[in-house]
Amino acid sequence: MERTAPEGRGPAPFGPPASVPGLPVLPELAERLAGAAHGAGPEPVGGGRDVLEAACGYWSRRGLPTDTSHAAAAPGGEPLLLALLAATGGDVLVPRPCAAWYAPQARLLGRYAYHVPTPAECGGVPDPFALLETVRRVRREGGDPRALLLSVADDPSGTVAPPELMHEVCEAALDESLLIISDETFRDTVHDAGGTVLFSPAEMYSRDVVVIVDLGEALVPPGWPAAIARFPGTRRGGELHAATLDALAGLRAVCAGPVAAAVAHALGEPGPVTARLAAANRLHAVLAGALHRTATAAGVLVRPPQAGSHLYADLDPLRPALTDRGITDSVELEDHLTRRIGAPVPGGHRFGDGPDTLRVRLSTGPLLGGSDEQRLQALTAPDPLELPHVDEALRLFASACAELDGAPR
Known part of the structure; x- marks a missing residue:
């Protein structure tokens, strides 16, 4: 459903936010890709045996034993979710x-994606009472909710839901006979792997949870589309798996060899891959922390980041000063900050919030530098700051925040 910005500004942009360059490709992965480039045969729908066995090993190391007959691979999270929602009905x-990529997949199928209020402290997991209220309201109005899609480590907020909340919302979803789709991208x-407790719903309710992981956010470069899914080892899980593969076949959504x-x-997580991931996590933790300190110093509301490379900032406390600058909604705020910083700063309307809010997603990407050399320096520096x-990038961000606060330039 298209939404319109206030005061006749025309359609608000609801597509996926523009991306920023990631870290340089790990040489070992580039060698593997180049070594297989001579192969002309297509991968099977749902992934070949090598990928599926590696995916099962990946999940087993995380306490989720999986059989290859209940695993699938696809060229990216979007086609995988689209196929899964087609199978779910x-x-x-x-x-x-x-x-930003959740709701468009439902719309492509002619289905509705109903948003459930999610307090800032809850990460990507909705309030269980709000979930129950939303499900029952939608059913009274003739809707047919069958699945709950949540994220254990959240985009856009970069926060992790408390385990007790995860347990409560899963119980509420199962009480309403919903399939739980856990995005574990x-x-x-x-x-802080030692201090942040993260639970997968599949660890609690393995018979009722499908896990999806877009691998381009951690293990492989984002420009190499790849995602995996884990289905319950039950009859229903097998049926969902088969129907998902049928949908992937209809889309011709297969991984490039x-x-x-x-x-x-x-997915086998050899030493160089895990070392790169650990270094990237340390880097993003430092940069996200710097963004958090700068934003809060300017009066912006933003939760401390716990995962990934994003933060979700609420600039409503600055609304009077923003209004004086002609910025009254997230569409205008996105336009202004993107021009001012010279990098994408997607507004909250792209993540399900109304355009009248003053929210944006901040990313560490623009701080990494414009070249592979600079990004590699950031990755290996004892103190990237x-x-x-x-x-320089942090100073530019701080200056932009100070302007929005009405402080002297």
């Missing part, structure tokens, strides 16, 4: 806010 419930990007070879290697290009 009915409508889907999602948090508000949520990742960012589970391996937790900044060279990418599949690199993905299978990365001391690098000139990182310091």
Whole structure:
């Protein structure tokens, strides 16, 4: 459903936010991809044996034993979710806010994605009472909610839901006979792996949870589309698996052979891959912390980041000063900050919030630098905040925040 910005500004942009460059490709993965580039045969629908066995090993190391007959691979999270929702049928419930790629998949199928209020402290997991109220209201109005899509480590907020909340919302969903789809794309990007407790719903309710992981946020470069799914080892799980593969076949959504070879290697988590992931997590933790300190110093409301490379900032406390500058909604705020900073700063309307809010997603990406050399320097520096290009980008962000607060330029 298209939404319109206030005061006749025309359609608000609801597509996926523009991306920023990631870290340089790990040489070992580039070698695997290049080594398989001579192969002309397509991968099977749902993934070849090498990828599926590697995916099962990946989940087993996380306490989720899986058989290859209940696993699938696809060229990216979007086609995988689209195929899964096609197999599930009915409508889907999602948090508000949520990742920008959730709702469009439901709309492509002619289904509704109903947003459930999600307090800032809850990460990507909606309030259980709000979930029950939303499900029952939707059913009274003739809707057909069948699945709850949530994220254990959240985009856009970069926070992790408390385990007790995860337990409560899963119980509420199962009481309403909903399938739980757990997006675990960012589970391996937790900044403080020793202090942040992260649970998968599949650890609690393995018979009722499908797990999906877009691998481009942790184990492989984001430009190499790859995602995996884990289905329950039950009759219903087998039926969902088969129906999902049928939908993937209809989309011709199969992994490219060279990418599949690199993905299978990365899912095995050899030393260089895990070392790169650990270094990336340390880097994003430092940069996200710097963004958090700068934003809060300017009066912006933003939760401390716990995972990934994003923060979700609420600039409503600055609304009077923003109004004086002609900024009254998230569409205008996105336009202004993107121009001012010179990098994408997507507004809250892209994540399910109304355009009248003053929310944006902040990313560490613009701080990494504009070249592979600068990004590699940031990755390996003892203190990336001391690098000139990182310091300059942070100063630009601080200046933009100060302007929005009405402070002298």
